[in-house]
Amino acid sequence: MAxxxxxxxxxxxxxxxxxxxxxxxxxxxxxGASDSEAPFFSTYIWKVTRFTLLQAFLSTLLSVIVAIPLARALARRQQFFGRKWLLRLLAVPIGLPPIVAALGLIEIWGRQGIVNTALVGMGMxxxxxIYGLTGILIAHVFFNMPLxxxxxxxxxxxxxxxxxRNASQLGLGSWxxxxxxxxxxxxxxxxxxxxxxxMxxxxxxxxxxxxxxxxGATTIEVAIYQSLRFDFDPQRAVVLALIQLLLTSFLLALLALIGGAPEESSTLGQPAMRYPGKGAGARYCDFGLIAAxxxxxxxxxxSIVLSGLLADLGRLLGETIVWRAIATSLMIALIAALLSVSMALMLVRARYAALPLAKQKKWARVFRILASGASSLVLLVPPIVLGAGWFVLLRNQVDVFAIAPVIVIVVNALMALPFVIRVLExxxxxxxxxxxxxxxSLGIAGLDGLLLIDWPGLRRAFLLATAFAMALSLGDLGAIALFGSQDVVTLPYLLLQRMGSYRTNDAAGLALMLGIVCLLLMVFADQERRKGEAGAQL
Known part of the structure; x- marks a missing residue:
């Protein structure tokens, strides 16, 4: 216990x-900066902050406006071909690296994309x-509407x-x-x-x-990245990072307060059975929305799959830099995942060990609260802000790009920690x-207990958490965007470089590779979760 x-x-x-x-x-x-060096209320900083809040508000509004009728339609139509796969499709954007999804959205909504090609063919x-506020909103709805x-x-x-049953017997209308x-x-x-x-x-x-x-369409986190990598203006990056820190602190505090307990009523506890909406109009509206x-x-x-298959995959796989990026990505992801799972397990076991003492010892209660709030502490500081802080801290001490792998591993491990804890606890x-x-009663403790008792019982949860953490780390661009260099190249960083140099075919091939690896990890994690739920029911 101790x-x-x-x-x-x-x-x-x-x-x-x-x-x-x-x-x-x-x-x-x-x-330590003068007012001229770090103007908290300069026009640029105010403009960036205002745009950050505006795009977040509009993205949230659009995502929820679509999600409410879509959730109703899926709840009303319990039986139709492909419903199970459609529900799984709603989970795909969560495990898809944002840089891969962005490339797919460009293929559909870009200047030469399918939508604009069709509109031009219609005379428009x-x-x-896809660029600017419109593209940001489309991308955020793609990721957040399914969630x-x-x-x-x-x-x-x-x-x-x-x-x-009562609604059906009373003949209540849809509204x-x-x-x-x-x-x-x-x-x-x-x-x-x-x-x-x-958030x-x-x-x-x-x-x-x-x-x-x-x-004109830059958020706080992108402005931090630009200030450090392109403008080399640490003071401005610091001001932006502090503003971002204040925003995330406020939002996390708000998330802890909002919401309420669902309305409950006295029921027989039978499994929920929904009666579909009556009439052809309701059916057409539901399936039309689901299909759209x-x-x-x-x-x-x-589009990602097709563009990736049309790319010269053989040539890409023959490039040394591609294999180096793959190896670096897998190494960073695996180490970060193992570090995150180890930290999560120690926190979870510590909270459990302190539980019997929490009723009598004040320090045990405080410890459990601190351990429980550790994940919120991580969410409080986004990767780009954490990276900016260490960039500022180390820039005059060491070559930050030389120790980039260590920083990226630690940042990725911390960012995955809240999700890993929710799996393991x-x-x-x-x-x-x-x-x-x-x-x-058998006196089994220490390493013997971990190997003989805990590992067989928690193996599935360990694998699930590791796969999920690896997928998050593989698709991350926040930390590596700050610390990446020619010596430290991951697949997302190489993909960003190819897109920046307009080598779209190479970018499509790399996106296909990265997307397949991440989705395979997410599928593995989902299968382990389903097996765990089935085992728990038995």
Whole structure:
């Protein structure tokens, strides 16, 4: 018990050191700069901040406006061909690297894309531009609308079967059903969904970097990157990083407060059974919306595959730099994932070990709160802000590009930590409830307990968490965009370079490779999750 708690303190101390040092470096640099060097309210900084909030607000609004009727349509139509695969499709953007998705969206919505080609054929002069605010909104809806739909659909799935039976017997219309039954369940979760999507849009980096379209469409994180890599203006980067830190702090505090408990009622506890909307009009509207959203999601994915297959994959695979990028990406992703899983496991075991002491010892209660809030602490500082802090801290001490792999690994491990904890902690709690007493009575502890008892019981959760963390690290462009160089090249960084030099065929081939690897990892993780759920039911 003492060893587990000590390991938990070590992890918390390491996290506090890594994050605290970066934030402190930003604060000290800002405090030591003159007003002319770091104008907090300069026109440029105000413009960037205003655009960041504007695009996040519009992206959230569009994503949720589409997600609400789509979730209703999927809930109303429980049986149709391909429904299971469509629900899986809603999870694809979560595991798809943003740089790969951006390339697919350009293939569909770009100047020479399918949409503009069709519009030109109809006599219109290419009215859709993928760059600027329009492109950012399209990309954010592509990523966040499926997430919002899944979350709202999960709320509709909680509606008791009795509600649907009564609505059918009373002959309630679609609007009445929405107002009296569906909306109360969605409303209880809607504020949290909007807050989550808004947070993701505020901290979006890769999509805005690729689709922003110039100074008029730049967010805070992209401006930080530009200040350090192109303008070499650390003072401005520090000011922007602090503003981003304040924004994320406010949003996380708001997320902790908004939302409420779902409305509950006395029911028989029967499985929910929804009656579909009556009439041909309702059926056509539901399936029309489902088909349109499916096409919106599938088209960029298909374009990535087709463009990648048309690229000269043989020549790409013959380039030394491509294999070096693949090896570097896999090495960084694997080490970052193992580090993240190890830290998460130590925190989870420490929280469990402190549980019996929490009722009598104040320090144990405080420790459990700190360990639980560790994931929120990580979300508080986005990768680009964390990277900017360490860039400012080390730039006069060492060659930051020489130690880039270490920084990228640590940043990626920390960024994956909240998701890894959410995978490991429920599995660990269930496992300990089943085995803790027997293990204690047999006197099995330490390494023997880990190998003989914990590993067999938690193996599936370990693999799931590792695969998920590797997928997140493989597709990350935030940290490597700051610290990447000719000596440290990952697949996303090489893809960014090829896109920047207008070598679109090479970029398409690299995007296909990166997308396949990440999606395979996500499919593996999903299969492990489903096996775990099936095993738990048995």
């Amino acid at each position: 060893t587990s708690i000590g390991a938990g303190y070590a992890v918390l101390g390491t996290m506090a050191l890594v994050i605290g040092a970066a934030v402190l470096a930003l604060l000290l640099t800002a405090a 002069d290419g009215p859709v531009s 919002a739909t899944r979350l709202l659909l999960s709320q509709l799935d909680r509606v008791p079967s009795e509600h649907w 009445t059903v929405f107002r009296l039954i569906e909306w109360p369940f969605m409303r209880s979760h809607l504020a949290a969904v909007c807050g989550l999507v808004f 993701l849009c505020v901290t979006s980096f890769t999509l805005v970097l690729l689709l922003g379209g110039g100074p 959203c499916a096409l919106f999601l599938i088209a960029p994915l298909v 429920p599995a660990h709690t269930t496992h300990m409830a089943r085995t803790a007493r027997l293990t204690a």
